[in-house]
Amino acid sequence: MKTNAARLLDSLGIRYELRDYEVDPQALDAETVAQKIGLPPEQVFKTLVVRGDRNGICLAVVPGDAELDEKALAPPLFPRP
Numbered sequence: 001m002k003t004n005a006a007r008l009l010d011s012l013g014i015r016y017e018l019r020d021y022e023v024d025p026q027a028l029d030a031e032t033v034a035q036k037i038g039l040p041p042e043q044v045f046k047t048l049v050v051r052g053d054r055n056g057i058c059l060a061v062v063p064g065d066a067e068l069d070e071k072a073l074a075p076p077l078f079p080r081p
Contacts, residue, residue, distance in 0.1 A: 030064025041065035 041064035
């Protein structure tokens, strides 16, 4: 069964490869998943959802071996000229 993400990639003509692995609810971090599917962590991406005071809900996609820089995600307090 295809996911909506796979259908979208298909419609855009983007090549991808689906990899199956046994999910452990206690170990959902990107590094563990990367090891299970045989890829380096920087090639496995994690999707994070954060809620800010000024922006509301934001979605971020970062490499598995990186951390989200919430300050970089936030807009400046004052608009830039």
